[in-house]
Amino acid sequence: MDSTARHILDLHRRGLLRGALGLSALAALPSARAQPVFGRYPFRLGVASGDPLPDGVVLWTRLAPEPLAPLGGMPVGAVPVAWEVAEDERFARIAARGTELARPELGFSVHAEVAGLQPGRPYWYRFRAGSEVSQTGRTRTAPAPDAAPARLRFLNAGCQHIEHGWFTAWRHAAREEDIDFVFHYGDYIYEYRGRLPGQPGWGPAQPVRTATGDEVHTLEDYRRRYAEYHMDPDLMAAHAAHPFLPSFDDHEVDNNWAGAFSEEDGGARHPVAVPPEVFALRKQAAFQAWWENMPLRRAVLPRGPEITAFRRLRFGRLAEVHVLDTRSFRDDQPCGDGFNKPACDAVARPEAQMLGERQERWLLDGLGASNATWQVLAQQVMLSPLALPDGINMDSWDGAPAARARLLRGLQERRVRNAVVLTGDVHTAWAGELRPEAEGPVVATEFVATSITSGGDGTEQRPGTPALLARNPHLRFFNDRRGYCLHEATAERMGVTFRAVPFVTRPDAPREDRGRFITEAGRPGLHPVG
Template identity: 65%
Template sequence: MDSIRRHILDLSRRGLLRGATGLAALGAVAPPTRQARAQAVFRSFPFTLGVASGEPAPDGFVIWTRLAPEPLAPDGGMVRAAIEVAWDVAEDDRFIRRVATGNAIARPELAHAIHVEVAGLAPGRPYFYRFRAGRETSATGRCRTAPAAGAAPARLRFAFAGCQHYEHGHFTAWRHIAAEADLDFVFHYGDYIYEYRGRAPGQPGWGPLVRPHLGEEIIALPDYRQRYAQYRLDPDLQAAHAAHPFLPSYDDHEVDNNWAGTISEEDGSTRFPIAVPPEIFALRKAAAFQAWYEHMPVRRAALPRGPDITAYRRLDFGGMARVHVLDTRQFRDDQPCGDRTGPACAEVARPDAQMLGAAQEAWLLGGMADSPARWNILAQQVPMMRRELRGGAISMDKWDAYPAARQRLLDGIAERRTRNPVVLSGDVHVAMASTVRAGPGAAAVATEFTATSISSAGDGVAMTPAGEEMLRRNGDIGFFHAQRGYCVAEATATQLTTEFVSLPFVTRPGAPREIAGRFVVEDGRVEVKGGGG
C-alpha cells in the first residue's frame, strides 16, 4: 500500500509539472483546440484507459475514450486545455475501408473524455474504430450496429453482468465476456465501481482484499474520476469494452451504498445517526453522475444536469427485441423499515410506493404497449421476483419492499398483453432464474434472470444454506448459484436461452469458464425450462 501511495504522489507531482509546462506552451490567449492538437505530443501514451462503444442503433453507435497519460494523477496527467482528437470507423481492423472519420474535442471540464455519436452506417453489421491524438493511436475497438427497424434477424445474442468490486477479486469474467462470439451488446446493470475507502492488508472490511482501492471513500469529483480510472486500467475490463458495445446503467455504488432518490445511506437512522441532508447529498450525486457519464459510452442525452440525469432509455433491435434500460435508484422512495432485512413493517404496504417514479413508469408501460418486438427486455438493477428469506424476511432495498409499485407495473404489462417480457437484474451477488407473478398464485407475467457478480464477495460456492432455504420458500425461483460470473442470452423467433456462466474462483487470476445452468423461455410461454449444470 505504501508503495502505491508513493507512486500516486509521484504521478501527482509530475502531473502538476506537466500542467504548468503545457499551459505555458499553449499560451493564454491562443484558441486551445487547434494549437493543442498541433502540439499534442504526450510524454506517455494517452489512451491508457482503453476504448469503448455503446448504444447501438441501426445507423451507428457511440464510441468513447478518455485522454489520460497518467490516469491516477490529478486531471489524468493532462493540461487543462481542450484537445482535438481524430477518430476513424472502418469495415476492417486495418482501417483500409474507412466509412466514417472526424474530429472530436476532449474537454478538461469532462476529464478529456470523448463521446462520438457515429451515424450513417449500415445496419446489422460489425465495424472497427480507433482514436488518434498527435502521434499516438488508441487500441482498436469493435462494435456492431443494430438490425434495421422491422428486420427479422436470425438471432440476438447478448451478455449481462455487474457488481465488480475491485478489492474482492480479479475481473476474469470480463476476459471471458470479451471472448464471447458475436454479442450484439452487453448490459451492465450497475455497481461498475465501489465507493468504499481502500483497505490495508489485515484491516477489517466486507469481503476479501485481493487488490486495494486507492484513497478514502469517494465523495468529490476528482475522487470518482480516480476510482473509475483505477477500474478502467484493468486489462480484462478493457478487453470486454473493446470487443462489444455496452448498454451501461448504474445501481447504488456508483454514488453511495443503498442511496434512494434524494436520500443518502447516511439518513439519520440508528445505523447512521448523523444524517446527510438532501441538499448536501445532491452535491455528491452531481459529482458521481458526471464521473459516470465521463466514463461510459452513452449519448449526450445522458449528460447530467447537476444531481439529475436521464439514464433510462429504449433501444430496438429490429423486430427481435426491444430493450428498456431502467433506473431503479434516482426516482424511488427511501427504503422502508429502516432499510433492514427483516419482516415487513406497515410502511411496506403504502399504496403509492415508487420504484421507477411516475414519469419513468408511464414511459415504460407506453413502450411496452406499442412494442413491435418479439422479446421485451426490462434491463434493470435489483430483483423484481418475490424472495422470502429466512423467517419470512424481505430485503428492503429490492422490489419486495415496494409491492404496490411492482403490482402496478406487472398489472400494466398484463393489461397491455406485452409479448414475452423478460426481466434482467443483478445486485445480490448470486445467480437466479424465476417466474414473476402479479401476486401469490396469480398467473405468470414475466420471467427473470438475475446475474451474479463479476467479483463482489470474492470466491463463492455453488449452493449455500441460504440458497437452499430460498428455493424451499419460493417455488417460483427455479435456480440459485452463488459463484461469480455472468449471463449470456440468445433470442430467436422461437425461444430465448440464457446460460449462467460461473467462475470457480476470482481471488486469483485464470479461472476457467463453466456453465452453471441453462434455461429456455419459449415464445408465448412465460415460464422457464431447464436447470443447473
C-alpha cells in the first residue's frame, strides 16, 4: 500500500473514531432532534455510494423534504440519521450499522465512512431518519490489495446539462451489470442557464428542461442546482446501482475556470474581470456544495476555496486508479482562451502547468511505484493533441503542451506499463494513442467519453470529421452522439465500448453501441473489435 493510500485510510479511520465519540455525546446536543418529524419524505435526493476500499465504502444521502427551498426545507438543527449495510437486499444479514449527524452547516448531507466489510463483494444499504426510510442502494467493495480479480468493469461518464436533454443514458448505466465503479469525470451540474445557439455551451435551440434560477454564485444557489440534478430519476437510479468515483471539471464552479482565475478574467471575451480574491469566495461555495452532494470522504472536505480532490484507489493487482484534478492547480488558459484558436507564443512556455507541481510529482511517483497491471489516469480534459481546422483548444492539454510532454516522458522514463487515460469534457467520443514525440512509441491509450446530454442530440459524424481524423492520425475513433463508456479490464486486455443514445431531446431513447476497442497488456495501442 503506498503512502497516499495509507494517509487516506488513516484519515478515514480517525474520522470514524471522531464520529463515534461525537455520537456518544448526541444526547447533550440541544440542537439535535432525537425523533425528527418531516412534513414530506426527506430522502427525495436519493442515495449514493463511492470511493470503495477493500474494507468499506462511503454512503451518502442528503435530507431535503423541499429540495428547492433554502436548506432543502429542513429546520435548523442537527438531525441523527441511522444507516445500515447488509449482505442481502432483504437486510436479513446486517454487516454494519451506525449513525451520522446531518448538519445544517453541511446542507444536511450525510457521509458515512463504513469499515469492517469484506473485500470484492456487493452490499446493500439504506438510511433512516425518524420514522422515514430511504431507498435501498447497492454498492461494492474493492478487491483486497493483493487479490487478482478475473475482471474489472467500470463506466466513465459526465457532462450532464439538464437543460440540454433527458438523462436516459444514466438509466441504461444503472442497468449495467457487475460494475465495480463509475468514474464521473465532472460537469455534474451546469452553473449557468438558458444558453441558446451562438452562445458558449449552447445545445438545443430551446432548453429541453429549464433550470431554476439564474447563474449560480452562492452556496444556497449551488445547493439548489445540485438538488435539481439529484431529483432526476435516471441519475438517482445510477447512483443507487453503483459506487461512484466523483471528480469535477469546470461547470461545478464556473465555465473554463483555471486555478485562481474565473472565466471572466479580464481578457477580450470578458473585459470586466472578476478579481481572484472575489472568485475565491465563489470557489469556496462551489466546492462545499460539490462535497455535500457527492459520496466523498472527510479527507476531501474543502478548506475554504482550496480542495485536494486528487486521490488514488486500488482494485487488487488488476488496476490502480489515479483520480486527477486538471482545474485547481493549472495555469490560466493562454492566448485569451478559446476553441479552434491559433496558438500564440504563450502556448510554448516550458513551465506550463496542468496538474501543478505537487500533483504531477504525486502522480508520477505513484505510477512508478505501482505494481498493478493497469494504470488508469482518470481525468477531465483531452490529453491527446487535437489539431483543429484553425488552431487548438486552449482549455485542453493542447494549451499546455510542455505539461503533457513532461507527463508522457515521465511514463516512458519510469517504464509505466499499460497506462490508460479516461477523459471527458468535449461532448464527443474519441479513442487515441499517446506518444511523447510524434514519431515515438505509444506509451498510453486515451478513451474520451461523450456527454450524457450536453450539446443536445448530436449526430454520428460531423461534416469535417474525415478531414479532422486525417489531420490527427493518432486519433482512431470519433462519434458525436450522447452516452458513456463501458470498460472491462482483465490481466490480458482493457476494452471499451462506446455506448450511445440516438437522442436526448425527448425521453426513453434506446441504448446503442457505436464502437469497441481494446488495448493489450504489454502492447500499448488501439485495436478495433467487431
